[in-house]
Structure formats: structure tokens, C-alpha cells
Amino acid sequence: MNSITVSPEALQRFIQSAFTSQGLPEADAAQVARLMTEADLQGSDGHGVIRLPQYIKRIQAGGINKHPNIHVVQERAAMAVVDGDNGMGHLVVSRAVDIAIEKARTCGVAWVGTRYSNHAGPASLYARRPLEHDMLGLYFAVGNANHLPPWGGTDMLLSTNPIAAGIPTAEEPPVVLDMATTVAAYGKVKAKAKRGEQMPAGWMIDRQGKPLLDPNKAGEGFLLPIGDHKGYGLALIVGLLAGTLGGAAMGRDVIDFNADFKTTTNTGQAILVIDLAAFGDPALFKGAVDKLVRDIRGSDRLPGVERIWLPGEQSHEKRNRYRENGVPIAGGLVGDLHKLAADLGIAPLEEMALA
Amino acid sequence: MNSITVSPEALQRFIQSAFTSQGLPEADAAQVARLMTEADLQGSDGHGVIRLPQYIKRIQAGGINKHPNIHVVQERAAMAVVDGDNGMGHLVVSRAVDIAIEKARTCGVAWVGTRYSNHAGPASLYARRPLEHDMLGLYFAVGNANHLPPWGGTDMLLSTNPIAAGIPTAEEPPVVLDMATTVAAYGKVKAKAKRGEQMPAGWMIDRQGKPLLDPNKAGEGFLLPIGDHKGYGLALIVGLLAGTLGGAAMGRDVIDFNADFKTTTNTGQAILVIDLAAFGDPALFKGAVDKLVRDIRGSDRLPGVERIWLPGEQSHEKRNRYRENGVPIAGGLVGDLHKLAADLGIAPLEEMALA
Numbered sequence: 005m006n007s008i009t010v011s012p013e014a015l016q017r018f019i020q021s022a023f024t025s026q027g028l029p030e031a032d033a034a035q036v037a038r039l040m041t042e043a044d045l046q047g048s049d050g051h052g053v054i055r056l057p058q059y060i061k062r063i064q065a066g067g068i069n070k071h072p073n074i075h076v077v078q079e080r081a082a083m084a085v086v087d088g089d090n091g092m093g094h095l096v097v098s099r100a101v102d103i104a105i106e107k108a109r110t111c112g113v114a115w116v117g118t119r120y121s122n123h124a125g126p127a128s129l130y131a132r133r134p135l136e137h138d139m140l141g142l143y144f145a146v147g148n149a150n151h152l153p154p155w156g157g158t159d160m161l162l163s164t165n166p167i168a169a170g171i172p173t174a175e176e177p178p179v180v181l182d183m184a185t186t187v188a189a190y191g192k193v194k195a196k197a198k199r200g201e202q203m204p205a206g207w208m209i210d211r212q213g214k215p216l217l218d219p220n221k222a223g224e225g226f227l228l229p230i231g232d233h234k235g236y237g238l239a240l241i242v243g244l245l246a247g248t249l250g251g252a253a254m255g256r257d258v259i260d261f262n263a264d265f266k267t268t269t270n271t272g273q274a275i276l277v278i279d280l281a282a283f284g285d286p287a288l289f290k291g292a293v294d295k296l297v298r299d300i301r302g303s304d305r306l307p308g309v310e311r312i313w314l315p316g317e318q319s320h321e322k323r324n325r326y327r328e329n330g331v332p333i334a335g336g337l338v339g340d341l342h343k344l345a346a347d348l349g350i351a352p353l354e355e356m357a358l359a
Numbered sequence: 360m361n362s363i364t365v366s367p368e369a370l371q372r373f374i375q376s377a378f379t380s381q382g383l384p385e386a387d388a389a390q391v392a393r394l395m396t397e398a399d400l401q402g403s404d405g406h407g408v409i410r411l412p413q414y415i416k417r418i419q420a421g422g423i424n425k426h427p428n429i430h431v432v433q434e435r436a437a438m439a440v441v442d443g444d445n446g447m448g449h450l451v452v453s454r455a456v457d458i459a460i461e462k463a464r465t466c467g468v469a470w471v472g473t474r475y476s477n478h479a480g481p482a483s484l485y486a487r488r489p490l491e492h493d494m495l496g497l498y499f500a501v502g503n504a505n506h507l508p509p510w511g512g513t514d515m516l517l518s519t520n521p522i523a524a525g526i527p528t529a530e531e532p533p534v535v536l537d538m539a540t541t542v543a544a545y546g547k548v549k550a551k552a553k554r555g556e557q558m559p560a561g562w563m564i565d566r567q568g569k570p571l572l573d574p575n576k577a578g579e580g581f582l583l584p585i586g587d588h589k590g591y592g593l594a595l596i597v598g599l600l601a602g603t604l605g606g607a608a609m610g611r612d613v614i615d616f617n618a619d620f621k622t623t624t625n626t627g628q629a630i631l632v633i634d635l636a637a638f639g640d641p642a643l644f645k646g647a648v649d650k651l652v653r654d655i656r657g658s659d660r661l662p663g664v665e666r667i668w669l670p671g672e673q674s675h676e677k678r679n680r681y682r683e684n685g686v687p688i689a690g691g692l693v694g695d696l697h698k699l700a701a702d703l704g705i706a707p708l709e710e711m712a713l714a
Binding site for chain 2: 085111112114115140142158159161167169171179187209211230237248251255276279280283300302303304306311314
């Protein structure tokens with residue numbers, strides 16, 4: 005089908021109707037739809053509406069609890085563990101972030117982990133949440149499929165376990181980092197396959213340790229961690245913090261949610277929220293970040309480099325552009341969503357396309 | 360001079376006598392000497408006694424406050440900022456870790472940052488400290504010289520800003536990560552120069568963006584971040600957390616402590632301590648980490664790989680070996696320390712060499 009452009013409101017309505025058609029409560033469906041639309045709006049298009057067919061398949065297979073009792077199971081003044089009762093990850097992590105913000109307001113700093121959560125979309129969505137409270141966020145998650153062996157090994161015991169950070173600014177766009185601890189996220193490999201392109205050397209290796217370039221053979225190899233052994237170490241630590249510490253799956257216990265739609269994933273995430281006001285006048289901090297951002301942007305450049313980007317700046321520009329002009333949806337995805345809408349008996353997305 | 364081997368006790372005594380000869384109080388000299396010896400014991404030999412001449416030079420130049428009033432300037436239940444009053448970094452960070460451990464005991468989690476601190480040795484020393492309390496540590500620091508430009512740029516606005524983590528285990532060695540956010544730490548470049556070796560491609564580039572291989576020309580180029588733009592983002596976030604948040608130097612304000620021995624560095628570090636007991640039974644967590652460690656170590660291996668290492672395992676083995684057999688000190692360093700001892704009028708290290 006042809007590519008289309010849709011308003012964020014229409015996209016959100018479409019996603020919401022898909023979830024309510026499967027029996028998710030209206031408010032929960034709206035919240036998940038809003039966050040998935042946010043993902044597409046900021047250009048995290050591997051984590052937005054593209055995931056809808058997979059989420060619906062999991063709900064239909066009984067792999068998601070549609071009426072979860074999301075509740076705190078461990079708590080102290082500056083920490084909590086939230087049991088997501090196998091609900092949609094977006095709901096579970098949102099609850100965790102809300103609790104962390106409240107606790108940080110009094111304690112200065114708070115850490116909230118999740119267990120029995122699920123895939124929750126792009127890490128940056130949650131690391132950004134504290135910004136409006138003049139707080140900063142650090143977010144860690146266990147990926148939902150193991151594609152990374154330990155350094156030197158071939159058993160896939162680790163995932164792309166991402167790290168995200170959201171740092172408040174005064175006038176500049178917020179500094180928002182969102183990175184997998186592998187050179188390429190697995191979604192990028194899938195995108196290469198879909199476009200019929202080869203991967204660059206350095207993304208994956210095969211079981212002999214040789215560069216793997218054909219994305220259709222991704223199943224025969226492994227992702228490579230950033231900085232060799234360093235990224236392996238980072239992926240491990242992130243997994244221990246986001247998974248093991250909160251009582252969620254890590255290592256051999258991680259379920260490949262691309263292959264298994266039924267087994268409870270027991271996904272773990274963790275958010276650290278820091279209240280700027282505890283450290284002094286937030287305006288001073290934000291002004292210092294602005295100055296640093298401008299120093300970085302104004303740096304002399306290597307030959308051929310047109311512009312120096314800050315983390316999150318490209319997403320910020322996309323969000324502004326897509327809010328104004330609508331969100332582009334590629335033709336292949338429009339087709340997938342057309343089929344999904346027909347299956348669910350809901351109005352298809354392409355009917356809501358902007359002229 | 361010839362290489363020697365010394366007992367850790369002798370090494371610590373030698374370092375301590377150097378500091379007391381310069382007027383550092385006995386207890387402070389002992390604490391710094393103990394931590395520097397710990398660095399050599401765990402094989403962090405770029406951060407141990409090799410730094411002694413540089414530290415002494417800074418003290419003699421008036422760049423270190425020998426009688427600092429290390430005190431808390433911001434505080435809430437789960438956080439504090441410690442002003443180091445330009446004392447030795449080892450003393451300042453040790454104080455910060457002690458406070459974080461105390462606060463984590465009640466709040467579950469605590470974050471303590473430093474300002475007006477100084478270079479404090481290897482990050483892992485501090486990330487490891489909470490382990491004996493069944494707590495885990497995450498440590499961030501601003502490096503003491505900017506060798507890293509933003510991705511695509513040539514202005515050196517960032518340092519190798521390290522991340523370290525210490526994770527408790529039951530029977531296995533603790534998992535201890537300690538990594539610069541650059542492919543190579545600058546100390547490794549200096550070591551290559553000293554040995555007359557070329558650097559591998561990927562460590563540094565020149566101002567044209569071409570690989571820089573001659574470590575003697577390091578001043579004409581820049582370190583490369585791990586994972587390209589990802590490591591740049593990590594170095595930036597670590598600097599914002601360890602520097603800007605606590606009111607310490609970051610970006611253009613960072614003093615190159617290899618070139619300037621007098622100006623107050625206003626170094627910043629930050630430690631996050633998490634009390635395992637707040638999350639459940641610490642024994643369960645430590646058992647789960649042990650299992651994961653064994654799964655990783657037992658992974659099938661790529662051709663030619665003899666052993667899979669966990670982060671911190673090599674340091675753990677070195678510590679055991681050096682405690683038993685003594686710490687090796689390379690000939691060049693023995694010569695430097697011989698000269699230092701003569702200048703300070705203290706007994707030279709080589710007189711304490713083991714047979």
C-alpha cells in the first residue's frame with residue numbers, strides 16, 4: 005500500500021480502538037495508545053504503531069493480563085518495586101515513574117523497579133517523564149529477546165539492554181539519550197532485511213566470529229556490543245539493575261517475545277529520578293546545561309560534518325515537525341495495519357490519512 | 360632501574376611517608392595511601408603509585424588543600440552534596456560513599472555527589488565499597504582532562520568520564536565494571552608511547568578525522584568514544600550527573616591536571632548506593648547473580664577464545680596473587696619513585712623490595 009501521513013490524534017485513536025476491541029479497559033487503552041503515538045512522534049518508529057500487531061497477537065494468545073493488579077511489593081522512603089501483574093508494559097512503567105517522581109520530591113532521589121512488566125516502548129519515553137517536574141531521569145531495561153552473548157562467547161545470555169537519560173534544560177531542547185548497549189538495536193537489523201540492504205561490518209558476527217553482513221542470516225549470528233567488552237559489561241550491569249534486582253527475568257530466563265506470545269515475560273525495568281531542587285536552584289543547573297549544549301553545538305567540526313547534534317535533538321525536531329505536519333507511516337506498515345484492522349473489525353488507519 | 364616486587368604493606372608505607380613529608384595529616388596520608396595501594400593491588404596500575412609524583416607536584420604547587428574542611432552543603436533523606444574543599448580526591452569520595460551507605464540503609468537508595476574534589480584513582484575502588492554492606496554501587500566521575508570532542512566535532516569539551524558498578528555475589532567474585540566511555544583511556548595512550556608501540560586504529564583520530572596511530576602525536580588528535588555517537592552521549596550524561604548536578608566543573612571549565620598543577624580543579628564525582636535488603640532477601644539476589652555469572656562463564660566460546668571473563672574477575676585474581684606474592688613495580692616507575700624519594704628525603708621504595 006502507499007505511504008500515508010496521519011495526525012497524532014488519529015494515530016492514537018486507531019491504536020486505542022485496536023486495544024479496546026480486545027477488551028482492554030478504555031483508560032488503559034488510551035494511555036498505551038498515547039505513549040505509542042509519542043514514540044512515533046519522536047521518530048522512535050521501531051517502538052510505535054509498528055509494534056501494534058505484535059502486542060495484539062500477545063493479548064489474543066493470553067500472554068498479557070488485560071486487567072492487571074499493578075501494585076507495590078517492596079518499598080522504602082526512596083525506593084519501590086512495582087509488580088506489573090503481567091499487564092501492558094506501558095502501564096506498569098508509567099506507574100513506576102509516577103511513584104519515583106513522588107518519592108524524589110521528598111527524598112531528593114528515588115529508584116523504582118518493575119517485575120512482571122512487559123515491553124514498554126522506547127526507553128526515552130520514561131526517562132523524559134520527570135523533566136516537567138524539574139527532575140532528571142535515568143532508565144534501564146532488560147530487552148525482550150537475547151541477541152547478545154558474553155564477550156568471547158556464543159550463548160545468547162544478554163539482550164540489547166538499553167540505557168536512557170533525560171536531563172532538563174532552560175531554553176534548549178532537553179538532553180535525552182536513549183541507546184542500546186549493542187552497536188545496532190535488533191530492530192535496525194530487521195529494517196535492513198525489509199529494505200533488502202546489507203548490514204555494515206561491526207553490527208553482527210557469525211558463530212565463527214566473522215562479520216555477518218546479510219540481515220536475513222541474523223539468526224545465525226549475534227549482535228556486537230559497543231566498545232567490545234565494555235558494552236558487554238554495560239549490558240550485564242543494566243540487566244542486573246533492571247532485571248535481577250527487582251526480581252524480574254535476566255539471562256536464561258528472558259523470554260523471546262518475537263517467538264513466544266504466551267509465556268509471561270516477567271520483564272524488568274528501573275527508573276532513577278533525581279529532583280534538581282535538592283541540589284540547589286534548578287534554574288542554575290538548567291542554565292549550566294544550556295551553556296554546555298551551546299558549547300557543544302558550536303564546536304569546530306571535522307571535515308564534512310555539517311552539524312553537531314546533542315542527544316535527543318533530532319527527536320525533538322521530529323516531534324515538532326510531526327505534530328505540525330502529521331506522522332508518516334511507511335507503505336508496508338500501512339498494509340500490515342490494514343490487515344490488522346480488518347481482523348479486529350475496526351476502522352482502518354488509512355481512512356484517517358491527511359490529504 | 361630494575362623492576363621490583365613489593366609487599367602491599369611496604370608500598371602503602373612508602374606512599375604514606377611521601378604524603379606526610381609534605382604535611383598531610385597522618386590519618387589522611389594513611390587513607391590515601393591505602394586506596395592507592397588497593398589500586399595497584401587490583402591491577403589498576405595507571406591509578407596507583409604511578410600517580411604519586413603528580414599528586415606530590417600538585418601539593419607542592421599549592422593545588423591541593425592539605426587541611427580541607429570536607430562538608431555536606433546540600434542534603435535530603437536520600438541525597439547529599441559533599442564539598443571537598445579542594446582536598447585529596449580519595450578523602451572526598453570516601454566521605455561521599457560513607458554518607459551514601461548510611462542513607463541507603465534507611466531510604467533503600469541514596470545518591471551523593473561531590474564538588475571541589477580531585478582525582479581519586481580508579482572508579483571501581485568506590486563502586487566496590489558498598490559490597491561489604493550487601494549494597495551495590497554505581498559510580499560516575501568527570502575525568503581530569505578533556506580528550507574527547509562531541510561526535511563530529513574537534514573542540515575537546517568532554518573527558519573519558521568513567522562509569523563503574525559493583526554488584527554483590529554469594530560465592531563468586533563480585534561483578535565489578537570500571538570503564539572509560541572512550542575506546543581507550545588516555546593512560547593507555549601514554550603507556551603505548553612509553554613502550555614505543557603504535558596504537559591500534561579506533562583509539563584516536565586526528566583533526567582530519569583520520570586514524571591516529573602514533574601515540575607521541577596524541578596531542579594532535581582526540582580519543583574516540585565507544586559506539587561512536589553512543590559513547591559521546593554517555594560521556595556527556597556521566598559528566599552532567601557527576602559534574603554539573605553537584606556544582607562541579609564540566610565542559611570548558613574542566614582543568615587539565617596534567618598541565619596545570621595549581622588551579623583548583625573542582626572535580627565532581629557521584630555515587631549511587633542501593634541496599635539489597637530493601638528489595639528482598641539479599642541472599643536471593645546474590646544467588647541469582649552467582650547463577651548468571653556461572654551461565655556466562657560456561658557459555659560456548661568463539662574459536663580461539665580460551666576463557667570468558669566477568670567484569671572485575673581479572674582484577675579479583677590479580678588482587679589475590681599480588682596480596683600473596685607482592686605487587687610488581689616496573690623499572691621505569693621504580694626510577695621515578697627513586698628520584699621522588701630523594702627529593703622528599705624519604706626511604707626509597709626499592710629498599711623495601713621483596714627478595
